[in-house]
Structures are given as C-alpha cells and as structure tokens.
Amino acid sequence: MSPVIHLPASDGSLQPYQLQEPRAWPRPSGRPARRIAYAAAHVVADPYADNTPGAPAVLDWDATLAYRRHLWSYGLGVADAMDTAQRGMGLTWDATAELIRRSATEAAACGGLLACGVGTDHLPSSSIGHASLDEVTRAYEEQLAVVEDAGARPILMASRHLAAAAADAEDYAKVYGHLLGQVSQPAILHWLGPMFDPALEGYWGSADLEVATEAFLSIVREHAAKVDGVKVSLLDEDHEVRLRAALPEGVHLYTGDDFNYPQLIRTGSDALLGIFDAIAPAAAAALAALDAGDEQAYDQAFAPTVPLSRHLFETPTYYYKTGICFLAWLAGHQKAFAMVGGLQSARSVPHLVRAFQLADQAGLFPDPELAAARMRQFLAVHGVAA
DSSP states (O other), X not given: OOOEEEEEOTTSOEEEEEOOOOOOOOOOSSOOSSOOEEEEOOOOBOTTSOOOTTSOXXXXXXXXXXXXXXXXXXXXXXXXXXXXXTBTTTBOHHHHHHHHHHHHHHHHHHTOOEEEEEOSTTSOGGGTTTOOXXXXXXXXXXXXXXXXXXXXXXXXXXXXXXXXXXXXXXXXXXXXXXXXXXXXXXXXXXXXXXXXXXXXXTGGGOSSHHHHXXXXXXXXXXXXXXXXEEEEESOOXXXXXXXXXXXXXXXXXXXXXXXXXXXXXXXXXXXXXXXXXXXXXXXXXXXXXXXXXXXXXXXXXXXXXXXXXXXXXXXXXXXXXXXXXXHHHHTTSSSSOOOGGGGGGSSOHHHHXXXXXXXXXXXXXXXXXXXXXXXXXXXXXXXXOO
C-alpha cells in the first residue's frame, strides 16, 4: 500500500493524504516521430556551496548531467542554458559556458538532441539601458561562439540589454539579422513574454502584441533559411495558432505555452517546454501515443499534468523553477532541495504542498515512499509534523 502523509490544509489543520501507487512509464526506443520535443532542463545546485543571492553559482555537476541523461532516455531533446536553468536568476556566465560544454559532451556520447541558449547576460546588469546596439551584438556573438564551438543548435534568447537598447523594430531587425547571417546551422528564435521576465516588455519594438508579431515575422521571413524554428512563451493559445500558420514553410513553432501545450502539440506545434523537465515520462508517453494515433492514450498521459503545470507557472510565473527543482528532489533525481541564488525560498509552503499532490496525481513519483519521506523532511523544517 502506498504511504499516507499528513499535509497542512488552508485552515491550518493537518489532513491525511495517501499517495498513488507508482505508475510505470515505458521508455521509448527513440525520439518521437511526429513532433520535435525539447525539455528545458534545470540545474542542480551544490547544496554544500555558498549558493546565496549574488554569489557565483556552484553546481552539482554529477546530478545536473545525470538529469539531462534522464531526459534523453525518454526520447526528449534537451534545451539547455535556458531560463529554466536560471539564466538571469543566479546562473553566472562562467557556469553557463561550462554547462553548455559539458552538456554537449554528454549529448554526443548518447546521441541526444541538444540546443543551447545564447544571450547577453554576461554583461553587467548595471549596463542595461547604457549598452549600445553594437555592444549587445558583440555580447550575443561571444555566447554564440561558445554554443557553436560545442556543436549545439543555438537558441537566440530574448535579451534585457537589447530590450533597453532598441529604439524600434528596425533595431531588433538589425541585431537579429546580423546574428542569423553568421550562424553555422539554423537557429531557434526565442520570444519570451513579460510574464516570464518583466524586463522584456515591448520586445520586438512594441507593447502591442499584433505590431510586435509583425516585426517578429518580418525577421523570420527575411532569414527563413537560417531559422530552424521559433520558441514562443506568451501563454496565449490563440496567438500561437495564428503565428504558427503565418510562419514560412519549414520553420517550426516550438510551443513554450506551459498552460495549453496538449492542445497546441496535438494541432501541430512542436515543443520546447520547461514543464517537460518535470513531466518527462508522461510527455514521452503522450508523444508516443500521438505517433500511434491513439488520442485516448495521449489525453490520459497529458491531462493530469496540466493542473500541475498551471500551478507551477502561476503568478509570479518566473519563479516556476522553484517547483521544478522541488519535484526533481522529491522524485529522487537530486540529493537536496537547493537552488543557485537561494531561489528554493521563492515559493511558499502551501504552493509546494499543492505541487506535491498534483505531481502524485499525475503519476510522476517513481518511488512514493521516497517522495513521502522527503516531503515529511521538508515540512518538519517548516514546523509541520507530517
């Protein structure tokens, strides 16, 4: 029988909760056939290092790389050095560059699909609003060289520095056009909405979504041969469907919509999702069902994960990484619930208790006894005898 744990309720009482029996998720023999699917992977902090706010990031490299092998084992690609890996929220460029190189070595060893983020976050934050377009472009080029030298596909991430430096859509076109003109393989363009990073309000030159979309599409159309796809994280299903239809032939739409991904993937979007980090076994099963044309199995795998994803990505959305790392610890993928920048404190006890319940209901704990034991440890630190 699966374990019972007492969890704090909203009225302050403790209520018994019985975990589900573990669900067997078969590992696929290869990658999905009908969709390209990347999981944006988190990093595992060294729990014995000084990973406090403002301190240089120190990672547990064994656990960090083992987690990438876990994702590849389910047929998913890994999107590394992305916002899920705490870019701009504690992960320093030195650690990022090492992460890119190490992940590329692991990918080559196991034949895993890998794409890595290229940004400008090694520029000091104090230079936001002061860096010129040329300085922003050179910063992108420096990171692009690291990704391409590693042999990974580049993902051109949205830049806080560019958002502050660009006066209009033409400035975005100038910078992205220059970068796409020199990539050695087609890149992925990442449109990250302000719900994930408020500093990116008005990206592509306008706060008006439709105006920004046209500016974005003009860049993609002009450089379509150098664009593998676009990764859109706006949490707007209708907008994504319209954008997908407007893309040039051969350019992929990688959904970054962690609220509406089952329907978007079903209807034609590929995927590059932070939630796939936490739900890799279920995502693999759903994608295998899609390949087989089994809509019932697709829904059975994905549907229970949606409440969990919507909970993890609730406002303030940019703290979703805390829940992702918490679930990885509960599932046994890392030895401690620790994050660079001290971000393990970014979500409340009630939020994480609910994440625990929803992950269990989605069948994501391979060892319920371990998950329950670790949840009791977490609650005990917060004064709850579970």
